[in-house]
Amino acid sequence: MTDVIEQTEAKGGGNPNKLVPYAVLAELTHRCPLQCPYCSNPVELERVKGEIATKDWIRVMDEAVDMGVLHIHFSGGEPTVRQDLEELVAHASKIGLYSNLITSAVLLSKERIQKLADAGLDHVQISFQDSTPELSDFVSGYKNGLEKKKQAARWVREVDLPLTVNAVMHRQNLHHLEDMIQMAVDLDAERIEVAQVQYYAWALRNRAAFLPTREQLDEAVRIVEEARERLKGVLAFDFVVPDYYAQRPKSCMGGWGRQFINITPSGKVLPCHAAESIEDLDFDTVGNKSLGWIWENSEAFNKFRGTDWMPEPCQSCDRKEIDWGGCRCQAFALVGNAAATDPACALSPDRHVLDEPLQEAMTEAPEFVYRRYGN
């Protein structure tokens, strides 16, 4: 998920030295009935006993608003397993945070959706694993999820909540991309995220099962470009491509510690949801420090903020304040050094580390390692 900042004027305004965060991703829990092998949660899932309380989340939301945060994404795990979700949504609404529920939707009843709408929820995003029941069950490790998701999506639209279909795409379902887009139109979604799997955490373990071939990716680009034009004003598209095929890296999180805050179920505050994969980074928690203090002062947020930390070829690159050196977690995962240039950049001296996975994409897909406690 990405927050996109659009402006009707050139960048700037306000105090250029003070960074104001835009969004908080609140991982309310890591519990989830689904077992998707590309889950963005860490491989070490947090347990229910460590989850912070309702009052802690409420305090954190108050602090976030004071800092200038605009969006709160209630996520997980599966956020609807938390029985205090309505209370948290109501508080977000009261203090003017734009609230988004990121859900698998398999646990949502019509009554619960009505309650969430009444509490002031602004938007719902439902993930879909495929357009067919068979592949949907196979990827999620959950029986009959597709029909439940579609039913929940209809209920969401019945109470007039805007809907995003999050279509998670990879080598095993890209041939259904057109059907996924049509499903979003049929469900009366406002928006579709054609989200190719990003290779961190569980997805990194299962990379060879998910990374598409170049041909598959080119076909997906063609389909999305055609549909985007055909459905202009009907369905909005966000298209995330696997950066292994890119020439330049993605501007991950809009730059480390510039726009985005992730809070884990136990209250750890991270610059992105995968940041714990980087060894030797210390994270503060909302239990001991205020969110504002953490944003400005914590070691983890300051470590890769701005451009001072950058090595060559980033340091002399004219794109250094466009892509911010790419992704720190990817540099750590693939190069073993979080302060290296993201190897997704063609200028990276470590670019060759992508050769092996790209070769694997052409061979038979291995079996999944499903996301579950103890796996």
Added chain:
Amino acid sequence: MTERLVIDDSSTPKLPRHAKLRFDKPRDKWIILAPERVFELDEIAYEVVSLCDGERSLVDVVDVLATKFDQAPREAIHTDVTAMLQGLADKGFIVS
């Protein structure tokens, strides 16, 4: 299924339910909040969007602006406002 909104003189533009216009103090700007998007408005864009209440037609909006900014030719305002709102409509920030 929704159809693409084409902005013309009789359109009565407004923000969709899921988009919220508000002033953001830390950034000192008017913004539109939408799912995973923040649209930061400059002064002109704010003048236009704040008039889009679902009651006024495009012609009414242009009339108000032409009175307020009387040094600009009405025809130029009409063209600019139509283009701006069509752009916002195509991104889902304006409905009619």
